Amino acid sequence: MRIVIVGGVAAGMSAASRAQRQSPDADIVVFEAGDYISYAACGLPYALGGELKEAGFGRLVVRTPEQMRGRGISVRLGHRVEGIDPRAGTVTVRGPGGATAAEPYDRLLLATGSEPVRPPFVQTGLGGVHLLKTIPDAQALDVTLRGAKRVCIVGGGYIGLEMAEMLRGRGLSVVLVERGPEVAALLDEPLRAPVRAALEAGGVDVRTGVKVTGLTGHERVTGVETDAGLIRADTVLVAVGVRPRTELAQAAGVTLGETGAVAVNLRQETDVPGIFAAGDCAESWHRVLGKPVYVPLALGANRMGRVAGVNMAGGDATFPGIVGTGIFKTFELGVALTGLTQAQAEKAGLDAVSVDLSTTDAAGYHRDSCPVHLRLTGERGTGRLLGAQIVAEEHHAAKRIDVVAALLGVGASVQDLFEGDLGYAPPFSSTWDFPLVAADRLLRQL
């Protein structure tokens, strides 16, 4: 049994590990086009911000090729898979020297990941213009930042907001440009303003509703041209989302889903026999929506990889789906969401109701209690819990989203949440912790 894995980061290496555990005698080969495997991409902003326990990027590498080889898994860095012949059961691999070779497989995993969206204005070849996805991306950005004074971040999503804090922490002047009407567009509209307020309190110049049209400069960027005028900047970080890398899948005749990512079943199988897909190149099943979505986040990628690994090696595993949980920190603010927002629920045709609760994370009388805002969403008629969004001034409180996330996973109701026996002591919560209070209010509207 020869298992070939294309891509050695989250999903790919999870799959390799699991396949090896499932079938210790299998011949497992990982082809990774880049120079690193199995690194924590989500940690890159924190490495750039100097918030790791050790300086540099080394701590982000979870497993080295040597460690994998020690477990009998062959890892080939700098090897790019350029084609698949499903009938012959081979892939065409270009090695570091430039030569190509056909490599046979019995089971093939596409774990090609995602790539940052590159708007047309990025294609200028100017120095000081960066995307952030890989360790080399981060290393290059780090070098630029050492000589930088004024950075323009294009994009007000996860990476833009995390990087805004990190760059301010490095003492840089930061302008954040977002094309939409407000930052943190994944949240319902009423929860976005506090995120902007945290950025502005942290000294970020936030400009929303502004479209970037080009860059200025000769060898090095000097500014960002927008429909609202020129923004001077010696460094530009473009973080306007990612798209799945599906070229290889498409060339092999693998069907993509409506989202544009690779369509898979819950065993991570594509519609081409023997070919699996997992991670940021693939769709994932959304348990609340009941349909496939494209949500390229790390936990889902790792989980899909494990499922694919077990199944490729002859086992039987099923991806449980996601519920759309996301969380980030920007300055002292913690922001999280799970399930559906009111906007998403309405778009899905659900009869959704949301309640907003502004209170404190700990007992209101306790010195350390901080403001927290929770929006809780349920379905009228069925009483089903649909989702939650938290904006917390003490960031840890955003992690309480997990209570709702866990309940969404088992199809629980708003009543189930309300009946939760959540922990209470004054430094941690009010007697009725805020998710319970919100559930109580929501129940009266369902």
Added chain:
Amino acid sequence: MRIVIVGGVAAGMSAASRAQRQSPDADIVVFEAGDYISYAACGLPYALGGELKEAGFGRLVVRTPEQMRGRGISVRLGHRVEGIDPRAGTVTVRGPGGATAAEPYDRLLLATGSEPVRPPFVQTGLGGVHLLKTIPDAQALDVTLRGAKRVCIVGGGYIGLEMAEMLRGRGLSVVLVERGPEVAALLDEPLRAPVRAALEAGGVDVRTGVKVTGLTGHERVTGVETDAGLIRADTVLVAVGVRPRTELAQAAGVTLGETGAVAVNLRQETDVPGIFAAGDCAESWHRVLGKPVYVPLALGANRMGRVAGVNMAGGDATFPGIVGTGIFKTFELGVALTGLTQAQAEKAGLDAVSVDLSTTDAAGYHRDSCPVHLRLTGERGTGRLLGAQIVAEEHHAAKRIDVVAALLGVGASVQDLFEGDLGYAPPFSSTWDFPLVAADRLLRQL
């Protein structure tokens, strides 16, 4: 409809509020023997430690008698109910002047609460010896502490451990004496040592396996006599647990449960028609054990009170039960548990398995990540989730117990926990958050 409530703190006032909302025309009278209603008793240690947003005890009062009267609820402070005649439907009430009167009721709620256990050595009338249950208790202790240097806390449970931190914060020398082999006896044995370590790191002189036999001193206490010698102390705080106040219930012929607290059904009805009970005087249904237990904590008391209030006023509410969640902070440590410990599960005859995980609360490479220990317990054969215990060096992480608590409430399995789509970003968790990692390990042992 006349609703009489005996006791005006957590359960009693929750019941009064809910009954009034359910039946705005009902005649609702609350008799409270003390001078305060509706105060946050769990906040008393933090008031004593100076950790409230405002000094003093006023911030702990959630609702005043005036506020309740404004809603049409009559609150009579200093009124002690001394007897019940269920056949006549009256209670005998002694007013502040000493006179008694018979007061009629259609529905009666016993919300008489709990009282601190008073070991024989407390009955000496010595100055400087305190219990901590009510606002007047805390006020008296506060006065004593102003002239104190060396405090002996007797009891290593919630209150003892919280007070140890607060007293050290006041610059006092603190000795904590626990009769059992270790502090935090509610946890399984392996999790107790880190709690002791936190106390000792905070400068508390912890003495376990030591039994108090008496007190020394004439007008004011000078020491605590133990089977391991004399401990000098100018102040003694006795916190060795609470017992339900059931005298009134017993006198009225209300049946107590095996735990010694008042037996109630899920509507909070006792076995005497028209008489309800709620809060710390009553048993509560444990959803994991499937039987009544005595767990006198604030959330359960409030919830029972609401249920009783609705039902007394003609509505139909059901207490969902508890799952035994508890949480406390001592120094920087957060400690939490929910469901059953391994010891409790074994005692209940369950085929329980526990796994221990020592890891970090946030991504291990992140500067702010701190050690956390999780013990997760499940049932062999059924795969049912049974409980969890957390000891976290950054206290907020203990609140993640709620993920398990919420799932226990809906009878979830260890697999359900493992499949949870919990929030991940480096400042909040590892990609696989620690409850997921523990669930994965536990699954392999079930």
